[in-house]
Structure formats: structure tokens, C-alpha cells
Amino acid sequence: MKTPYAILLFIGGLIAVTAYMTLFTVQQTQQALVLQFGDPKRVIKEPGLNWKVPFIQNVEFFDNRILDLDATAQEAIASDQKRLVVDAFLRYKIVDPLKFFQTVRDQRIARQRLSTILESALRRTLGEASFIAILRDERENLMARITKQVDANAKDFGIETIDVRIKRADLPEANSQAIYRRMQTERQQEAAQIRAQGEEISRRIRAEANRKVTVIKAEATRDAETTRGEGDAERNEIFNKAFGKDPDFFGFYRSMQAYEAGLKSSDTRLLLSPNTEFFRYFNNPTGK
Amino acid sequence: MPWSNQSGKGGGWKSGGGPWGQRPVGGGGKPTPDLEELLRKSQDKLKQALPGGRFSGPIVAVAAALIIGIVGFFAFTVRVNPDEQGVVLRFGKYVRQLPPGLNFRLPYPIESVYKPQVTRVNRIEIGMRGSGDARSVTGSVRDVQEESLMLTGDENIVDVDFQVLWRIKDASAFLFNIQNPTTTVKEVAESAMREVVGENNIQDLLTEKRNQAEVAVQALMQRVLDSYKAGIDINQVRLQKVDPPAQVIDAFRDVQAARADQERIRNEADAYANRVVPEARGEAQTILQAAGAYKEQTVAEATGQAARFNSVYGEYRKAPQVTRTRMFLETMERVFGDMDKIIIDEKGGGSGVVPYLPLNELMKKPAAGAQ
Numbered sequence: 001m002k003t004p005y006a007i008l009l010f011i012g013g014l015i016a017v018t019a020y021m022t023l024f025t026v027q028q029t030q031q032a033l034v035l036q037f038g039d040p041k042r043v044i045k046e047p048g049l050n051w052k053v054p055f056i057q058n059v060e061f062f063d064n065r066i067l068d069l070d071a072t073a074q075e076a077i078a079s080d081q082k083r084l085v086v087d088a089f090l091r092y093k094i095v096d097p098l099k100f101f102q103t104v105r106d107q108r109i110a111r112q113r114l115s116t117i118l119e120s121a122l123r124r125t126l127g128e129a130s131f132i133a134i135l136r137d138e139r140e141n142l143m144a145r146i147t148k149q150v151d152a153n154a155k156d157f158g159i160e161t162i163d164v165r166i167k168r169a170d171l172p173e174a175n176s177q178a179i180y181r182r183m184q185t186e187r188q189q190e191a192a193q194i195r196a197q198g199e200e201i202s203r204r205i206r207a208e209a210n211r212k213v214t215v216i217k218a219e220a221t222r223d224a225e226t227t228r229g230e231g232d233a234e235r236n237e238i239f240n241k242a243f244g245k246d247p248d249f250f251g252f253y254r255s256m257q258a259y260e261a262g263l264k265s266s267d268t269r270l271l272l273s274p275n276t277e278f279f280r281y282f283n284n285p286t287g288k
Numbered sequence: 289m290p291w292s293n294q295s296g297k298g299g300g301w302k303s304g305g306g307p308w309g310q311r312p313v314g315g316g317g318k319p320t321p322d323l324e325e326l327l328r329k330s331q332d333k334l335k336q337a338l339p340g341g342r343f344s345g346p347i348v349a350v351a352a353a354l355i356i357g358i359v360g361f362f363a364f365t366v367r368v369n370p371d372e373q374g375v376v377l378r379f380g381k382y383v384r385q386l387p388p389g390l391n392f393r394l395p396y397p398i399e400s401v402y403k404p405q406v407t408r409v410n411r412i413e414i415g416m417r418g419s420g421d422a423r424s425v426t427g428s429v430r431d432v433q434e435e436s437l438m439l440t441g442d443e444n445i446v447d448v449d450f451q452v453l454w455r456i457k458d459a460s461a462f463l464f465n466i467q468n469p470t471t472t473v474k475e476v477a478e479s480a481m482r483e484v485v486g487e488n489n490i491q492d493l494l495t496e497k498r499n500q501a502e503v504a505v506q507a508l509m510q511r512v513l514d515s516y517k518a519g520i521d522i523n524q525v526r527l528q529k530v531d532p533p534a535q536v537i538d539a540f541r542d543v544q545a546a547r548a549d550q551e552r553i554r555n556e557a558d559a560y561a562n563r564v565v566p567e568a569r570g571e572a573q574t575i576l577q578a579a580g581a582y583k584e585q586t587v588a589e590a591t592g593q594a595a596r597f598n599s600v601y602g603e604y605r606k607a608p609q610v611t612r613t614r615m616f617l618e619t620m621e622r623v624f625g626d627m628d629k630i631i632i633d634e635k636g637g638g639s640g641v642v643p644y645l646p647l648n649e650l651m652k653k654p655a656a657g658a659q
Binding site for chain 1: 377378379380381382434437438439441443444445460463464465466467468471472475476478479482483486487490512515516517518532533535536539540542543545546547549550551552553554556557558560561564565567568569571572573575576578579580582583584585586587589590591593594595597598600601604608612615616617619620622623624627628629630631632
């Protein structure tokens, strides 16, 4: 009873150990390389359960996901000699585990290599572009070019470059101060301009108002004079019609009125000769 | 075969039996019964310790079944919370997704289950730190200048703080396609925001293009993340703060003040115009009315005078000489009546009245009289 039990246990244990040493799991996020005494034998890209020969073969796992590499910020010089601080990041993927293992062996070395490649590609590409192109006009385009360059180099490591994106493209601190000063003066100028424009508008409005006032008054005066002229004309017409009947009598009649109105007792002193018509009967009751 | 013996005995009980079991194999198996006896004794003691020792068999069986049942239940099922989605891997390979609730699964070495929180909206803050950010370095709210200061398209610098709200769109893609989802979202957000800010002018960003920038960043981020197959959905990009940098903010405020000044001075001018023009219209009316009045007055007076003349003339025609003389005399009577008069007869002297005139006195008198 004792012996078969032990044998059973022994066989079970043997199976377990063998299974443990033979089978291995490749996770969804992984890919694997089976090595036989350091010599690559198989590439496993599909996740799942796999086997190897114990003791003779061992397995290297590699990440299957998109990996990120954040380059350290560095100064680059644009084609127009402006300096800028560029911070970029890189997304890559190990597509050929065999090549990757043969050339760079592990992530740490791969990242060092990629950093170097990325930095030189950044510097080269940005050096060919103007500052404003990097900042605004051709950013997308430049990122695509850098990606292409890095990809061409990284292919040798079995790495596919997904993309390179410029995170920051800023000016160095000293230049930033200059920009601040410029922004300040620009704003001051803008404020002054706005105020001056306000003054301009104000004066225009006032001038227009004054003009309107003058025109309104002038037009009113014109119409008023016309009306007065009409009145005068009508007056003349009336007088002409009335007085024209006997100009001689009108002369007399109007003279009488004028004497009466024009000679006031308070400011007039007369020196009279008795030889006038008024004094006709003064000396002589017959009138000469 | 010492090795097989060891595993035969030690495997059954304890690995601690190994070093003892090796020596007595050739010696006749004397210590082995001792060991079995020892075990039997301890088993007996255990049975005695248990209450109702005689029924221990079924109780142990039930207990064992219960334990196996419980362990089995937990080994073969998995609970997925309502905010989660289960992703099942069989030997590391993705096989299926599980809805919220209790789900069947194979026990550990065969299947493993990830449960990402797919309904939760995650928040990333850029340009500042704090207020519930998991990756916060210090935990307090503070501005991170190297993240928030960025160059605009017209080479100005603007201070931008913003939040990104994101959610897992595709659980398996999220788990298996990218290495650091949170870092990725953040880096993509920063890159996208700087790209969008770099395409715009500062004045637009500060004013009417804020919303457009939010939408543009969201679209760009989504495009980039989709190109990574990240399984991430950007819900919203929310600009918290878009300001000029602290160093120049006074100058920007002065521009605002200048705008207000402009508005004010313009309003003042409008007020002036609104006052002066109606006044002028009123004055014009006054002038016109005065002229109208003059005309009517003139005509009326003329008509009156003409009528008077006509009347007089009518009478005059009847007896011209008499009327003329009468009118003359009457008028002269009125004119001379109140006046100072000096009558000089020229007939006697040859030189007329002139030598007698005391002109100085004559001039003085009316002046004094006028006073």
C-alpha cells in the first residue's frame, strides 16, 4: 500500500516539475524569444501557453506594447539662429524581438540608443527649419520627418517608431525675458493706440456734431432770410401798388410822416427863417 | 534511489521528513513505524479533542466539502463591479470580456482577469498640481510654470492651465496596447495643446478662440491616441486659465483699461453730440419762426400802411389842395409844437443867421437835455 502511493506521488511531482520547466506563458502584452544556449531558436509573437526544452533552452520576454521614451529637454538652434529648448517624446514598439535581442539585448540599452538617435534627429531636422516653422507653420511636418529619421535608424534594432511628438518648443530663459519685455511694450503701444483712437473718435463725433449745428443754423438762417426777403418783397409790392397811384402825393404824405417821426422835440432845435411856407401868413394875412 | 524514497515519504507528509528517512532505508525500517505511531497518536488526540469524536468522519467530510466548495466558488468565479469591465486572459492570451456581475472563469494558473474601471472619468491636470491628482508630487495646488508657459504663433508667451477628462473606450486595447496610459495621455495633451497654441495668436487665445482651442486640442489628442490604438476616449479638454504671464499681466490689464477709456470718451462725445444737435435744431426753429413772424409782420404793417394811405388818398382826391395844405399845417403844428425854435429874419442883415449862432451853447444844450 505504501509503495504505489509513493510512486504515484513521485510521478505526479515529476510531471509538475517537468511542466513547470517546460511550459511558459506569454502574456498578451509580451512576445518571447526561445534561446538554446544563447542561440535564438524561435520567436513567439502570439500570446498563450508555449513550451521549451528544459535546461537547454531559456526564454527572453519582450514588451509587445507601445513604449514611451521621454527625451530630456535640450537646446537646438533653428536655421535662423534662434535658440530654443525642445522637449520631445517618442513612441516605439519592438517588432522584431530577434533583431532587438541581437543588437541591443535589453530595454535599458535600447533606450540609450534611441535617446541618442532621437536627439540627433531632432537637432538635425530642427536645424534646417526656421523658428517660426517649428513653432507654428510646419510642426506636424517636422515631427513626421523626425519620426521617419528615427525609424530609419531604429529599424536596425528591430524597433518600429510609432511617432515623435514635440512636447515643448520654448525659448531659453534669457530670450523669454526679451519676449516679456516686447509683450509689455507691445501692450503699452496698443493701449496708447486705443486711447488715441478713442480721442480720434471723440473728436470726430464732436466735430460732426458741430458741423451739423453750423449747417442747421445756416440753413435756418438761409430760409429765414428768404422768408424775410419775401416779406420785404411783398411789402414793396403792396406799397408800390398803393403809392404808385400818385407819386407826388405819396412824397408829400410820406414826408409829413417822416417829419413827425424823425424830428423829436427832445433832441432837435430849429433855426427858422420866417420866409418859409409855414410862416406864409406870419407877417402878412394875405400870404404875400 | 534515495531520491525516490525521500519524495515517496516526504511528499506524503512533510518535506521535513527527508533527512530522517534517508538513513533508515538500508537499516530495516525501524524508525518508520515509530513515525507512523507518532502520527497515529496525534490523530487520536485530535479526535479526542473534537466534540463527539465518534462522528468525526462525516463532520470532517462535510467540512472538507464546504471548504472545497468555498474555495472552488472563488476559484471559478469572478465578481465584476458595475464600473468595471472584466478582461479574461487564458495563459496570457486575451479570450473574452466579462460584463458587470458574477462571472464564471477558470482558476488561477489558467485564466486571469483584469478589471479596468471603464466608466470612471479620469482627470489629468496640466500646468498645475493638486486637487485630487493621483500623480501629484507635493499634493498642494501650485502652478507648474514649465508646463503652463507656452509660445503662441505670434511669438508671445501665454500661461495656460487645463484639464483633460478621459475614459477607457476599449478595455483590452487600453490594457494591452500601451505601456503607461496616464503618462501617454498627459504627454499627448501637452504636445497637442502646445501645437494648437502655437498655431494661434495670443489675443485670439485670450478672447474668442478659447473654445475653439479646447475643441482642437481634444480632436488632436483623440487622433494621436487612436493612432496608438490606446483604447482611450478624450471626453473633454477644459481650459482652466488662459492668461498672459504674470510678468506682463499689468500691461494687458492696461489695454483693457484703455478699451474702457475709449468707450468712455466715445460715450462722452456721443452725449455731447446728442445734446448739441437738438439744441441747434431748436435754435433753427427759433430763427425760422422769427423770420416767419417778420414776414407776416412786415406784410401786415405794409398792408395797414397801404390801406391808410389809400384811405387818405381817397379823401385827398376829392380836394387835393385843401387836404395837402391842411395836412402840412397839422403836421408842422405837431412837429414844431414842443420844439425849441429860434426864428431869424434874413431880410434885414446880409449875412443871414450864421453870425448869431452861439454854436457851442447850442451843442451843449441838447447834450445836457439828453442826460
